Amino acid sequence: MTADIVILSAAGMLVSVFLMVGQKALFTTIRLYGAQSLLLGVVAVTIAVSEHRHDLFVTAALTIGLKAILIPWFLMRMIDRIGIHREIEPFLNVPASLLVSLALTVIGYRVSSGFPVGARGVSHHLIGVALSMLLIGLFLMVTRKKAITQILALLTVENAVFLVAVGVTSGMPLVVELGMSFDVMLAVLVLGILVQRIVGRFESMDVSRLSKLKG
Amino acid sequence: MSPAIDALVTVAWALLQAAGMLAVAPLLKTAIKKMKARLQSRQGPPWLQGYYDLAKLLGKEPVRSETASWVFVAGPRVYFAAAVTATTLVPVLVAAAPLERAGGILMLVGVLALGRFALATAALDTGSPFGGMGSSRDMTIAALAEPALMLGLFTSALAAGSLNLGVLVRNLLQQGLSFQPSDLLAFAGLFVIVIAETGRIPVDNPATHLELTMIHEAMVLEYAGPDLALVEWASAVKELLYLTLLIDLFIPAGIALGVAPVALAVALVAWAGKVVLLAAAVTLVESTNAKLRLFRVPELVSISLGLAFLALAIRFL
Numbered sequence: 001m002t003a004d005i006v007i008l009s010a011a012g013m014l015v016s017v018f019l020m021v022g023q024k025a026l027f028t029t030i031r032l033y034g035a036q037s038l039l040l041g042v043v044a045v046t047i048a049v050s051e052h053r054h055d056l057f058v059t060a061a062l063t064i065g066l067k068a069i070l071i072p073w074f075l076m077r078m079i080d081r082i083g084i085h086r087e088i089e090p091f092l093n094v095p096a097s098l099l100v101s102l103a104l105t106v107i108g109y110r111v112s113s114g115f116p117v118g119a120r121g122v123s124h125h126l127i128g129v130a131l132s133m134l135l136i137g138l139f140l141m142v143t144r145k146k147a148i149t150q151i152l153a154l155l156t157v158e159n160a161v162f163l164v165a166v167g168v169t170s171g172m173p174l175v176v177e178l179g180m181s182f183d184v185m186l187a188v189l190v191l192g193i194l195v196q197r198i199v200g201r202f203e204s205m206d207v208s209r210l211s212k213l214k215g
Numbered sequence: 216m217s218p219a220i221d222a223l224v225t226v227a228w229a230l231l232q233a234a235g236m237l238a239v240a241p242l243l244k245t246a247i248k249k250m251k252a253r254l255q256s257r258q259g260p261p262w263l264q265g266y267y268d269l270a271k272l273l274g275k276e277p278v279r280s281e282t283a284s285w286v287f288v289a290g291p292r293v294y295f296a297a298a299v300t301a302t303t304l305v306p307v308l309v310a311a312a313p314l315e316r317a318g319g320i321l322m323l324v325g326v327l328a329l330g331r332f333a334l335a336t337a338a339l340d341t342g343s344p345f346g347g348m349g350s351s352r353d354m355t356i357a358a359l360a361e362p363a364l365m366l367g368l369f370t371s372a373l374a375a376g377s378l379n380l381g382v383l384v385r386n387l388l389q390q391g392l393s394f395q396p397s398d399l400l401a402f403a404g405l406f407v408i409v410i411a412e413t414g415r416i417p418v419d420n421p422a423t424h425l426e427l428t429m430i431h432e433a434m435v436l437e438y439a440g441p442d443l444a445l446v447e448w449a450s451a452v453k454e455l456l457y458l459t460l461l462i463d464l465f466i467p468a469g470i471a472l473g474v475a476p477v478a479l480a481v482a483l484v485a486w487a488g489k490v491v492l493l494a495a496a497v498t499l500v501e502s503t504n505a506k507l508r509l510f511r512v513p514e515l516v517s518i519s520l521g522l523a524f525l526a527l528a529i530r531f532l
Contacts, residue, residue: 007395007396008396008399010396011395011396011397011398011399011400012399014396014400015399015400015403015522018518018521018522018525019518021518022514022515022518094514094517095513095514095517098517098518098521099521101521102521102524102525102528105525105528105529106525106528106532109528109529109532110532113532125395125396128396128529128532129396
């Protein structure tokens, strides 16, 4: 039962990343990130209940409160203030991006079976999903032009790392987790300010315009 | 049991199941309309509206264009026949399909494709620009949706070790519920396909006749009277069929293994509940999304193609 819920949530996270790749509306992308973080929280709660690890409840609460509610709310407010709602055509169009993401997922899964603990069972799927999310997140960061999507991609990578930390290893010490959570929060805040500065100066979130500073 | 009686039972069962699906399908269509109306704070049509519409259309005389040939007349009939045939290939209440010896997944996809081909050809027949536009659009989507449907079905077939839907459901029940990431990926992929195939909102709008956006409606624009009734009825049956297929493949719990009355009653309640649940999901998607531009639709369908492919790939990795 535990394994089922964990695997189902992990698969849901993978689906959310794929929908992110296929999406252009920024609000939907942010909501997808929120759903993804919620699923991560579900994974943490499930493991906490089944293995009687009460410290994981704190992790889950932090994940859901911070990443599923606070950060999406903050990003949405920022978009509202800037008034730009759609992703511009990325460097690679959607079907091609999807194909690359497919290949990355296959690679992620293939590599995960090389880990000693990742050869089979729940950990195989968790490591596979996490590696795929990591790779797709990096890929999104490289190919998207909007600063917000790049932030979301970075957060996705962070979620992927967290998934492995919670699901496969016995979890990190609480201090480290707290530190990481606040790091993420701070990163989003700083990046948010940065985006507002970029928009203020270029009247667009298109980071490819940044290279024009040279002229 | 002698082969003759066996054959008789099979035929009776197939007819019964087809009749049942035909009878329920208009109700499902009305139920979705009703749920959608509720979400928009409207009353919605009365529960029997689907039947009233069909009765009205069937009572009229068919009006056909002078340039139409037999292809135009045959289109709705083949489409209807294909949909009805398809209902006998899918397990509904009992974990076996009446005509499962005739073929499994490939047969089902083939029969549905035959119906689509007949309707698209018929729409081209009158030479009206709308019909041609409709069939061209329908085929564009179908060309992507069909491989995705096959890949999604294959994923489940691989898990159960059979291409035959009856055997597939029985094996899934015996294995018990065990989730794999590929199940969820395949479900997500197939759900998008169901929305695309039944002409629901992010892909097509069943409630509009706006030239720029319509797909299915453009194809059947030339039909009137009984011809139109057949098309509408078959579309409703197809919708019910796809939802039943999703239930069979991913949430088969509750389906009867024998023909004991109690088991059948339980299966009927479970099936109805699950259909309503999936219909509610479809309604929610329809109410919370805007219709996509036509050129964005292949992107959506290719996402589901990707998900279905991935589901299959992960099975092997």
